Amino acid sequence: MDIDKVIIDALPYIDKEYDDPEMKKYVDNLIEEELKVTVKKDTSELPETIELFENDEILKNEMERIKNGEPFPLLDTIRYRLSDPQDHSNVDEWVNAVENSEAQLEHQYNRLINLELLNKFGANAWRYNNFQLEQILNEIKQKVDDKKNKIVDINKERKYLQTKSEAKLQQLEQQWNENVSKVLEIEAACHNLEMEIKQKKEAKQ
Numbered sequence: 001m002d003i004d005k006v007i008i009d010a011l012p013y014i015d016k017e018y019d020d021p022e023m024k025k026y027v028d029n030l031i032e033e034e035l036k037v038t039v040k041k042d043t044s045e046l047p048e049t050i051e052l053f054e055n056d057e058i059l060k061n062e063m064e065r066i067k068n069g070e071p072f073p074l075l076d077t078i079r080y081r082l083s084d085p086q087d088h089s090n091v092d093e094w095v096n097a098v099e100n101s102e103a104q105l106e107h108q109y110n111r112l113i114n115l116e117l118l119n120k121f122g123a124n125a126w127r128y129n130n131f132q133l134e135q136i137l138n139e140i141k142q143k144v145d146d147k148k149n150k151i152v153d154i155n156k157e158r159k160y161l162q163t164k165s166e167a168k169l170q171q172l173e174q175q176w177n178e179n180v181s182k183v184l185e186i187e188a189a190c191h192n193l194e195m196e197i198k199q200k201k202e203a204k205q
Contacts, residue, residue, distance in 0.1 A: 013158065079100075
């Protein structure tokens with residue numbers, strides 16, 4: 001018999017002794033002690049470790065920052081300033097200032113385009129996203145309901161099998177008690193016979 005295929009189960013549907021509080025406490029202590037030395041096999045299909053954002057260095061670093069409790073870095077606002085050159089006679093500084101202003105202008109233009117796109121398509125995109133989230137939620141709820149129904153079916157099957165075997169178990173228990181009684185009777189008879197033999201030997205002496 002393959003020990004890995006043996007399913008260990010209790011008999012809660014026919015063992016009425018468990019209803020006694022003292023017996024329940026005793027059994028719970030036994031189970032707790034057994035669990036301490038029992039190697040539990042992980043039957044979960046989930047991976048042991050989950051690595052988030054493996055292919056995105058920025059998000060990966062951000063997760064590390066949050067995990068370490070580090071504060072969010074302040075935004076660099078220097079690049080958004082339109083400062084004139086410190087040295088007005090330096091042509092290179094004027095070129096850099098003009099390029100920076102052009103970059104800021106392009107940035108503002110892109111923001112306007114994004115706002116127009118959001119105004120035109122944002123509402124529908126939001127509704128579609130909500131629809132997708134509702135679909136995901138319904139799928140998860142369905143899976144949860146399936147698991148619950150499966151648990152109910154398993155418990156029904158356990159109850160059926162246990163109640164079906166109750167008469168046989170009671171018969172075997174009664175037979176075991178009778179055999180134990182016979183063994184005790186035989187041991188008592190053997191003990192009496194040994195004492196009788198010992199007494200007779202002592203009488204002959």
